[in-house]
Amino acid sequence: MPHDAFISYSTHDKAAADATCAALEASGIRCWIAPRDIMPGAEWGEAIIDDINQCRVVILIFSANANESPQIRREIERAVNKGVPIIPLRIQDIAPTRSLEYFIGTVHWLDALTPPLESHLRRLVETVKALLQIDPTPPRLASPGIVSGATAPRIAANGRTVLAVTLAGLGLVAATAGIWWFVAAKTPQPQAAVPPPPQAALTPQPPAQAIKPSVDPVLVGTLAHDSVIDDYDWRFVYSIAAAGTYRLVTTVQEDGTYQSGNGRYRTINKRGRVRSGTYRAVGNGAIEVKGATGAAIFYPTQSTGPLDQANPVMLGTWRATTVQSGVTWTLTIENRPDGTYHYEARAEDNGTCAASDQHWRSTSAVTGQSNAGTYRVVDARDVEITGSGGAVTWQGQ
Numbered sequence: 001m002p003h004d005a006f007i008s009y010s011t012h013d014k015a016a017a018d019a020t021c022a023a024l025e026a027s028g029i030r031c032w033i034a035p036r037d038i039m040p041g042a043e044w045g046e047a048i049i050d051d052i053n054q055c056r057v058v059i060l061i062f063s064a065n066a067n068e069s070p071q072i073r074r075e076i077e078r079a080v081n082k083g084v085p086i087i088p089l090r091i092q093d094i095a096p097t098r099s100l101e102y103f104i105g106t107v108h109w110l111d112a113l114t115p116p117l118e119s120h121l122r123r124l125v126e127t128v129k130a131l132l133q134i135d136p137t138p139p140r141l142a143s144p145g146i147v148s149g150a151t152a153p154r155i156a157a158n159g160r161t162v163l164a165v166t167l168a169g170l171g172l173v174a175a176t177a178g179i180w181w182f183v184a185a186k187t188p189q190p191q192a193a194v195p196p197p198p199q200a201a202l203t204p205q206p207p208a209q210a211i212k213p214s215v216d217p218v219l220v221g222t223l224a225h226d227s228v229i230d231d232y233d234w235r236f237v238y239s240i241a242a243a244g245t246y247r248l249v250t251t252v253q254e255d256g257t258y259q260s261g262n263g264r265y266r267t268i269n270k271r272g273r274v275r276s277g278t279y280r281a282v283g284n285g286a287i288e289v290k291g292a293t294g295a296a297i298f299y300p301t302q303s304t305g306p307l308d309q310a311n312p313v314m315l316g317t318w319r320a321t322t323v324q325s326g327v328t329w330t331l332t333i334e335n336r337p338d339g340t341y342h343y344e345a346r347a348e349d350n351g352t353c354a355a356s357d358q359h360w361r362s363t364s365a366v367t368g369q370s371n372a373g374t375y376r377v378v379d380a381r382d383v384e385i386t387g388s389g390g391a392v393t394w395q396g397q
Contacts, residue, residue, distance in 0.1 A: 002054040003032040008075045010065035023121035057085045063092040076103045083282035130328040216355045223394035231273035246353045252345040281312040296320040326367040
């Protein structure tokens with residue numbers, strides 16, 4: 001039976017790799033790890049390549065030892081070439097070498113720099129479980145809607161002949177990691193599109209005596225905030241219960257026109273923002289799209305035929321799932337025959353919260369992160385909430 005996860009590590013980091021394997025397998029995730037899973041008499045390199053070809057995710061135990069290992073570079077290169085997602089678990093605070101950065105520079109990292117390792121492995125398990133919800137081998141469908149080979153349709157957009165494929169919002173894949181912490185702190189700010197600050201800076205705690213275990217009635221209900229971040233339309237909606245729980249739904253949208261062909265795409269959104277990147281077929285039913293800040297693998301939501309490997313076509317509605325900072329995002333792109341597109345990304349968070357005497361704190365059940373700040377009533381409808389990123393006015397719904 002194929003394994004879910006392949007663990008790539010330096011022999012010098014065997015203790016960390018074994019702990020990672022144990023945590024994943026305790027959660028029902030089937031792991032391949034050397035030398036345990038190499039059959040007696042089997043050729044080492046062949047066994048490694050065979051399992052990378054069949055696994056669904058590669059876990060890289062990243063350290064100075066791994067950074068200098070030619071074997072690990074070969075394993076990661078193989079995984080990238082086969083379209084297998086890579087999750088680097090960084091156990092030492094160092095930058096990857098150029099050769100390794102080429103393959104994992106745009107991948108979201110999980111840091112495990114502070115002991116104990118077990119606390120970080122819980123987050124890794126959640127991330128892998130969310131990623132494995134993606135079906136890696138969707139059935140081959142015989143619908144005539146999109147065909148492959150020389151008969152693959154060309155779409156006329158803006159007077160040019162192009163292939164219909166794009167991921168206008170791919171920048172979200174990297175941007176969400178930074179923005180999310182400000183969302184969790186009820187303070188979404190445009191500058192949060194950069195990578196997040198160190199974890200220790202994200203968990204300010206007010207004095208214990210300033211918080212009572214209750215939620216101020218002025219915050220109970222639904223609060224919303226709209227913003228434009230990196231030329232995307234963002235909407236944050238909080239539902240806060242008197243019992244001290246919250247639910248946050250974040251939606252990101254973009255509309256515009258696209259052009260693409262020969263493995264490259266270019267989009268222009270309604271604000272004139274230009275984005276570009278590359279795409280390629282992954283198997284017979286998926287397309288990997290890469291932009292300046294990351295990559296995602298999309299599957300069609302309706303029937304399509306087998307993809308033309310050289311010139312895949314991405315008409316209709318396609319969907320991908322990605323995990324950023326422990327939060328699962330669902331990405332949806334609709335490419336229309338007239339050369340226009342609609343992009344949407346959606347994520348949910350939930351947890352516990354307390355608010356009284358103009359101080360609040362919250363803890364996410366999804367990421368485990370805690371945040372705190374102050375609040376004040378603006379008028380009968382609006383509340384200003386201040387966190388680590390500043391003050392934001394939320395509108396009562």
